[in-house]
Amino acid sequence: MIKVLLAEDMHMVRGALVALxxxxxxxxxVSQVTSGDEILPAIRATGPDVAVIDIDLPGKDGLTAAAEINELPERRCRTLILTSLSRPGTVRRALDARVNGFMLKDAPPDKLANAIRQIAAGGRVIDSDLALAAWESADCPLTNREIEILRRAASGETVTEIAAHLFLSAxxxxxxxxxxxxxLNARNRVDAIRIATDAGWL
Known part of the structure; x- marks a missing residue:
């Protein structure tokens, strides 16, 4: 029996996935959670074989959680990211996080079950068209620090708040x-956030 942890914050979507x-x-x-912060404790408590994780979770986002799962010393849980975002940059971020699978939420139900089986058996499942688009897309020109600061700005933090969180000066x-x-050849900060978001870099 393949044991699965499901991380999805939308109750209706989570219920439908569990039913399927x-x-x-x-x-x-074996476990259902609604935020990224709950994933690691749930993995330690229930020992799933595969974690099916929504990319946009409250608290810790899905890709950050997936990367942390990879760092677990007793790592045996593999990861499948579900997303409604088909942007190449998002796929590249998923690959960088070393997830074992990446699927769109509108994929046929039988594809999800088969993907879980393949991943549990040690394989990888990445939509071929998305993988090709990611391969051909431009690399992100921003550093990790620049992405982190822009992501915080996008979430509504002020310059002063960002500086305090990151121990930097304003x-x-x-x-x-x-x-x-x-x-990013942007007009302003808001335009930079839009460009980076559209590219899947945030």
Whole structure:
């Protein structure tokens, strides 16, 4: 029996996924969580073989959680990311996080069950068209620090708040944001956030 952890914050979607997986004779959903912060404790408590994770979770996002699962010393849980975002940059981020699978939420139900089986058996499942688009897409020109600061700005944090969280001066944060706007050929900070979001870099 393949034990699955399901991380999805939308109750209706989570319920539908559990109902679909419960129809499979060899798959059992052993844990359901609604935020990224709950994933690691749930894995330690229930020992799933595969974690099916929504990319946009409250608290810790799905890709961050997947990367942390990979760092577990007793790592045996593999990861499948579900998303409604088909942007190449998002796929590249998933690959960088070393997830074992990446699927769109609108994939046919039988594809999800088969993907879980393949991943549990040690394989990888990445939609071929998405993988090709990611391969051909431009690399992100931003550094990890620039992405982190822009992501915080996108979530509504002020320069002062970002500086406090990252132990930087407000002037340094403004310099990072100015550099980011320049690198992305954006009109302003809001435009830079839009460009980076559309590319799947945030």
């Amino acid at each position: 997986l419960d129809l499979e004779h060899d798959i059992e959903v 002037g340094t944060v403004r310099n990072y944001l100015t550099t980011t706007v320049t690198k």
